[in-house]
Amino acid sequence: MAPSVAEVLPSTAELKTKAEKLNRAYDAVQHASYKYAHYLPVYDETTTFPPTEPFEFADRGLLADKAKPHILGLNDPNVKVTKLTPRVGTEIAGLQLSELTDEQKNELALLIAERGVVVFRGQNFKDIGVERQKEFGRYFGRLHVHPVGAHVPTALEFHNIYLGPDNLYRAQLSSSRLSTTSFHSDVSFEHQPPGITLLTLLAVPSAGGDTTWTSQAVAYERLSPPIKTLLEGLRAEHSGFPQAESARRDGRFVRREPVRSEHPVVRVHPVTGQKALFVNPGFTKKIIGLKTEESDAILKLLFTHISQSADAQVRVKWDDETVSLWDNRVTAHTAISDYDVYNEEEGLRHGFRITTLGERPVGVGGLETVW
Numbered sequence: 001m002a003p004s005v006a007e008v009l010p011s012t013a014e015l016k017t018k019a020e021k022l023n024r025a026y027d028a029v030q031h032a033s034y035k036y037a038h039y040l041p042v043y044d045e046t047t048t049f050p051p052t053e054p055f056e057f058a059d060r061g062l063l064a065d066k067a068k069p070h071i072l073g074l075n076d077p078n079v080k081v082t083k084l085t086p087r088v089g090t091e092i093a094g095l096q097l098s099e100l101t102d103e104q105k106n107e108l109a110l111l112i113a114e115r116g117v118v119v120f121r122g123q124n125f126k127d128i129g130v131e132r133q134k135e136f137g138r139y140f141g142r143l144h145v146h147p148v149g150a151h152v153p154t155a156l157e158f159h160n161i162y163l164g165p166d167n168l169y170r171a172q173l174s175s176s177r178l179s180t181t182s183f184h185s186d187v188s189f190e191h192q193p194p195g196i197t198l199l200t201l202l203a204v205p206s207a208g209g210d211t212t213w214t215s216q217a218v219a220y221e222r223l224s225p226p227i228k229t230l231l232e233g234l235r236a237e238h239s240g241f242p243q244a245e246s247a248r249r250d251g252r253f254v255r256r257e258p259v260r261s262e263h264p265v266v267r268v269h270p271v272t273g274q275k276a277l278f279v280n281p282g283f284t285k286k287i288i289g290l291k292t293e294e295s296d297a298i299l300k301l302l303f304t305h306i307s308q309s310a311d312a313q314v315r316v317k318w319d320d321e322t323v324s325l326w327d328n329r330v331t332a333h334t335a336i337s338d339y340d341v342y343n344e345e346e347g348l349r350h351g352f353r354i355t356t357l358g359e360r361p362v363g364v365g366g367l368e369t370v371w
């Protein structure tokens with residue numbers, strides 16, 4: 001008889017033992033001498049937050065010169081701008097995020113909306129201090145505090161990305177599923193979910209550990225007219241409850257009670273007017289107003305479409321001087337956990353995310369988010 005799933009998979013206890021063993025090695029070497037120890041994950045277990053209240057949001061991209069001459073360095077030979085794929089992803093070298101003028105930041109907001117993700121190489125961003133990084137983020141919108149995630153010791157707003165042997169989440173995922181690929185738009189369950197988001201990596205495995213973004217605008221455009229029309233009239237439920245429940249199950253602290261929102265399935269970008277699919281396998285649970293089987297079938301179709309459209313995606317390789325900025329309103333993304341977290345040679349993957357909140361989503365014909 002074939003072994004049951006429980007017999008095949010390592011148990012949590014086994015994974016923990018493995019992790020604890022390796023952790024001691026990490027503790028000895030890395031936590032003592034790791035250059036970015038001040039960014040290692042911690043969990044504040046005392047601070048709780050009330051539910052977020054509605055707030056005004058004005059996208060900086062609305063203030064930009066449409067030709068974007070300052071962020072594209074049109075008059076600066078030191079700036080190199082490369083399209084990573086035709087429709088999604090642009091790479092910029094020769095500019096420091098930490099030195100951008102407001103004019104450049106406004107144009108950057110527009111560029112991120114248009115290209116989905118913009119990757120900056122050769123950055124000193126992580127070295128300018130937590131306060132200045134926060135200030136940079138705040139220029140684009142109110143900073144999000146993750147309801148359950150780890151953060152850096154001096155800032156709850158810096159959501160920690162950490163996959164070493166002492167973070168079992170992805171390791172468990174890879175042992176229980178065929179793939180760790182998990183496209184999502186960050187915390188899309190929020191009533192005013194994120195717009196521009198920045199990710200900085202500090203430690204990168206010797207090979208792998210890339211991130212893939214997929215264009216939800218391209219995903220929308222590829223649909224046939226009857227399906228577009230159907231989806232444009234619908235809202236879908238995005239829920240933060242499963243995340244909070246699994247955090248509680250794992251004994252982690254929940255700093256804000258979970259919420260759910262009903263967002264338009266097709267979202268209109270406030271600056272570009274571009275339409276994009278706004279559902280993702282991470283947080284979207286059902287389409288409102290449809291029978292269960294109908295909702296399940298349509299979401300399955302859309303999730304498959306999003307996940308398998310390599311021709312609407314860009315895969316970015318990291319180093320410790322790279323900062324990527326994306327627009328969560330028009331893209332979904334997934335970490336690629338293709339390296340062995342238990343192998344000391346392959347190493348640690350560590351970084352942090354600063355997430356700015358955007359507008360209450362608006363769909364076609366003014367269809368608004370409700371909750």
Ligand SMILES: O=C(O)CCC(=O)C(=O)O
Nearest residue numbers: 161186199210211335353
């Ligand atoms: O680690 C990554 O590549 C992406 C993690 C992620 O989903 C995020 O920072 O929002």
Ligand SMILES: [Fe+2]
Nearest residue numbers: 184185186333
């Ligand atoms: Fe994410």
